[in-house]
Amino acid sequence: xxxxxxxxxxxxxxxxxxxxxxxxxxxxxxxxxxxxxxxxxxxxxxxxxxxxxxxxxxxxxxxxxxxxxxxxxxxxxxxxxxxxxxxxxxxxxxxxxxxxxxxxxxxxxxxxxxxxxxxxxxxxxxxxxxxxxxxxxxxxxxxxxxxxxxxxxxxxxxxxxxxxxxxxxxxxxxxxxxxxxxxxxxxxxxxxxxxxxxxxxxxxxxxxxxxxxxxxxxxxxxxxxxxxxxxxxxxxxxxxxxxxxxxxxxxxxxxxxxxxxxxxxxxxxxxxxxxxxxxxxxxxxxxxxxxxxxxxxxx
Numbered sequence: 431x432x433x434x435x436x437x438x439x440x441x442x443x444x445x446x447x448x449x450x451x452x453x454x455x456x457x458x459x460x461x462x463x464x465x466x467x468x469x470x471x472x473x474x475x476x477x478x479x480x481x482x483x484x485x486x487x488x489x490x491x492x493x494x495x496x497x498x499x500x501x502x503x504x505x506x507x508x509x510x511x512x513x514x515x516x517x518x519x520x521x522x523x524x525x526x527x528x529x530x531x532x533x534x535x536x537x538x539x540x541x542x543x544x545x546x547x548x549x550x551x552x553x554x555x556x557x558x559x560x561x562x563x564x565x566x567x568x569x570x571x572x573x574x575x576x577x578x579x580x581x582x583x584x585x586x587x588x589x590x591x592x593x594x595x596x597x598x599x600x601x602x603x604x605x606x607x608x609x610x611x612x613x614x615x616x617x618x619x620x621x622x623x624x625x626x627x628x629x630x631x632x633x634x635x636x637x638x639x640x641x642x643x644x645x646x647x648x649x650x651x652x653x654x655x656x657x658x659x660x661x662x663x664x665x666x667x668x669x670x671x672x673x674x675x676x677x678x679x680x681x682x683x684x685x686x687x688x689x690x691x692x693x694x695x696x697x698x699x700x701x702x703x704x705x706x707x708x709x710x711x712x713x714x715x716x717x718x719x720x721x722x723x724x725x726x727x728x729x
Contacts, residue, residue, distance in 0.1 A: 440508055451508065455501035463497050472722050473497075479639040479724055480714060492714065499715045502667055503545050509671075518552055519668065522677040525661060529680070530561045535613050536680070537660045538620040539649050539702060542719035543709055544666030545673075550591055550620065552665065552675065565617035567592040567609065569648075571627045592617075596627045606652055613656045620663075621649045623702050624719060634696055635725075636703035639710075642725035643703065650695040653683045662702055664709050666716040678705060 443451035463470060470493055477484075477492040506516075529536035540546055550568060557564055568591055592612070594605055609619050626633060626646045633644035653660050659680035668674045681701060685694045710717055 443508065448505070448509075451505060452501075455504065456498060459497040459501050463494055469720055472720060475724060476639075476717065476719075477714070479641055480710065482640075495715050496717065499667075500718050503547075503718070506545065506548060506667070506671070515671070516548075516552070517672045518556065519672065519674045520556075520677075521674065522679070523675070525679055526663075526677045527557070529618070529659070529661060530557060530564055535616055535658050536618050537613070537649060537653055537656075537658055538618055538663045539623040539660050540620055540663050540665070541622060541624045541706055541709075542717065543664055543706065543713065544716050544718070546622065546665070548673065549663070549665030549675070552673065553618075554591065563616075565592070565612070565615070567594060567612045567617055567619045569594045569596060569605070569609065569619070569621045571596055571625070606648065606655070609652050610656045613652075613658045619652070619658075621646075621652070623649055623662075623699075624706060624723065625721065634699040636696075636700045637728055638703045638707055639724065641727050643723055644725065645699050645703065647695060647699075650683060650698050653681075653698075654685065654691060654694070659683075660698065660702075662705050666709075666713050668713075676709070 439451060439454055470490075473493040473496055474486070474489045477489040477496075478486075481488065481492070526536070526538075540549065546568075550566065553566060554564075570593060594608055596605055613619055623645055624643075626644065627648075632647040634647050634650065635642050636645055637643075649660065652658070659682050661680055662678040664676040665673060681698055683694050683698050685691050
């Protein structure tokens with residue numbers, strides 16, 4: 431969806447009714463399904479790994495449902511909260527509250543399961559009033575010619591969330607240094623753990639759905655360098671206008687020797703991958719990772 435078209439559609443939908451947005455979004459999702467076979471192939475391969483006993487027709491149905499479920503990301507951010515309030519169900523909130531109370535230090539390791547933008551907004555809504563000193567920094571990939579994504583980032587920044595936008599041709603060392611300084615000042619840093627920012631970015635191989643997947647090394651290196659725990663964090667749509675936030679207990683990365691650093695990172699990355707696989711099985715149509723993610727099949 432182009433930004434200009436999205437803005438026009440938003441204005442018309444607010445005047446004529448949400449049926450217009452739903453109808454147009456359904457058409458766009460259907461168009462992507464029929465006109466972009468390479469994207470369909472990525473998703474059907476994912477659902478084939480997730481549901482190996484089901485037929486190819488079922489995997490295509492899952493992809494169709496995934497494409498159309500993705501439109502809810504745009505619809506939910508369109509609806510004003512005062513007229514269409516979100517119900518937020520929290521699991522493990524005490525872990526995050528403890529992190530905020532302890533000078534707010536923590537790395538929130540998120541994923542492309544659910545809605546990252548609403549997750550950031552929900553954190554501010556739930557905890558910003560209780561903890562007025564809470565600070566949040568988001569690491570986000572910066573796409574070429576991004577439009578809607580760029581406006582989303584501007585809106586997040588306007589709400590007081592700091593943004594580090596990493597260029598598609600690679601991050602600079604200063605990007606991680608910014609995160610370390612932010613953590614030391616008592617802030618929460620949020621990063622996605624299931625997508626690398628650029629092709630040559632350092633990665634950690636893990637097992638996921640019986641395949642090799644390559645996770646970015648950066649979140650785990652940041653945890654080690656800053657001495658800050660990782661909180662694996664999921665936020666996904668459970669029902670209409672209902673989101674579930676799930677925060678897992680802190681994951682502490684510690685090593686006495688530099689030579690053991692890679693083993694510590696590998697173990698932590700696999701813990702994240704195991705929890706991500708568990709969540710994908712629980713909410714399979716909230717998986718909005720449309721880039722190739724599964725590598726070779728493992729025995």
